[in-house]
Amino acid sequence: xxxxxxxxxxxxxxxxxxxxxxxxxxxxxxxxxxxxxxxxxxxxxxxxxxxxxxxxxxxxxxxxxxxxxxxxxxxxxxxxxxxx
Amino acid sequence: xxxxxxxxxxxxxxxxxxxxxxxxxxxxxxxxxxxxxxxxxxxxxxxxxxxxxxxxxxxxxxxxxxxxxxxxxxxxxxxxxxxxxxxxxxxxxxxxxxxxxxxxxxxxxxxxxxxxxxxxxxxxxxxxxxxxxxxxxxxxxxxxxxxxxxxxxxxxxxxxxxxxxxxxxxxxxxxxxxxxxxxxxxxxxxxxxxxxxxxxxxxxxxxxxxxxxxxxxxxxxxxxxxxxxxxxxxxxxxxxxxxxxxxxxxxx
Numbered sequence: 001x002x003x004x005x006x007x008x009x010x011x012x013x014x015x016x017x018x019x020x021x022x023x024x025x026x027x028x029x030x031x032x033x034x035x036x037x038x039x040x041x042x043x044x045x046x047x048x049x050x051x052x053x054x055x056x057x058x059x060x061x062x063x064x065x066x067x068x069x070x071x072x073x074x075x076x077x078x079x080x081x082x083x084x
Numbered sequence: 085x086x087x088x089x090x091x092x093x094x095x096x097x098x099x100x101x102x103x104x105x106x107x108x109x110x111x112x113x114x115x116x117x118x119x120x121x122x123x124x125x126x127x128x129x130x131x132x133x134x135x136x137x138x139x140x141x142x143x144x145x146x147x148x149x150x151x152x153x154x155x156x157x158x159x160x161x162x163x164x165x166x167x168x169x170x171x172x173x174x175x176x177x178x179x180x181x182x183x184x185x186x187x188x189x190x191x192x193x194x195x196x197x198x199x200x201x202x203x204x205x206x207x208x209x210x211x212x213x214x215x216x217x218x219x220x221x222x223x224x225x226x227x228x229x230x231x232x233x234x235x236x237x238x239x240x241x242x243x244x245x246x247x248x249x250x251x252x253x254x255x256x257x258x259x260x261x262x263x264x265x266x267x268x269x270x271x272x273x274x275x276x277x278x279x280x281x282x283x284x285x286x287x288x289x290x291x292x293x294x295x296x297x298x299x300x301x302x303x304x305x306x307x308x309x310x311x312x313x314x315x316x317x318x319x320x321x322x323x324x325x326x327x328x329x330x331x332x333x334x335x336x
Contacts (some may be wrong), residue, residue: 041265044220044266050223060217063221064217
């Protein structure tokens with residue numbers, strides 16, 4: 001069962017689906033980009049798309065942590081908190 | 085007339101490890117002369133590192149000197165952060181820091197082995213690890229690793245050194261494939277006998293014997309190596325990756 005997603009989580013999910021061209025896949029917090037068929041190239045695609053979607057700059061130290069859906073959400077939240 | 089050479093180094097940021105002496109020093113100065121801002125990494129020679137820093141500033145380029153042993157993972161991470169905070173993200177990384185502890189294997193102590201591998205090979209991992217991701221994100225970057233001719237052909241008394249340099253060649257070839265999709269080129273330079281401190285320990289008669297095997301009949305100069313590094317850091321080598329360029333006067 002997937003939990004209900006808040007607005008940020010929904011947007012992050014949308015970005016990942018869009019970049020990886022996946023639809024209707026079960027995406028849990030621990031689902032990785034690799035689980036969804038992505039590689040390091042698409043991971044960087046997700047990174048730029050997240051920066052655009054949320055209008056944030058994700059520093060390298062944070063960006064490198066984005067391997068799973070949950071990690072992406074956490075990084076976006078912390079960047080949004082820092083850059084209001 | 086062909087097009088004028090546009091090296092594309094203006095305003096680029098280069099980190100050169102082991103840049104206070106020998107080939108590294110020459111690489112730092114050559115890249116600076118061609119427009120790059122330079123981070124000078126060094127281990128012990130603060131005075132010479134400072135002189136190079138000043139020389140680069142006199143060329144109108146920015147420079148920063150950072151004392152750190154590349155054999156430390158955290159230290160390498162902190163160094164890369166310092167470069168980014170002072171000069172900006174690194175566009176060109178030259179992994180040059182290296183040491184020798186020459187001994188025949190039967191006389192070699194574990195420390196002789198470990199020290200050389202840790203500085204020469206682990207050091208390349210430590211620094212590159214903290215630079216690669218930023219280059220990948222920006223879809224551009226150049227990594228030049230200093231190997232050695234002895235890492236290709238072997239050299240008695242240098243099992244530790246040649247193992248590290250041979251390792252650097254394998255590292256270069258694998259990483260070039262990992263980073264190619266991101267527009268980051270990774271190459272190695274393998275110098276032969278170059279007139280630096282590393283040659284001064286070798287007896288004169290032996291040097292003369294080496295000369296007989298060098299078709300160009302002389303030892304190389306540090307700037308003849310740094311010119312090749314400049315080429316690999318520049319726009320002139322855009323379609324070149326995963327290669328080991330020998331700068332050895334035609335040896336072997």
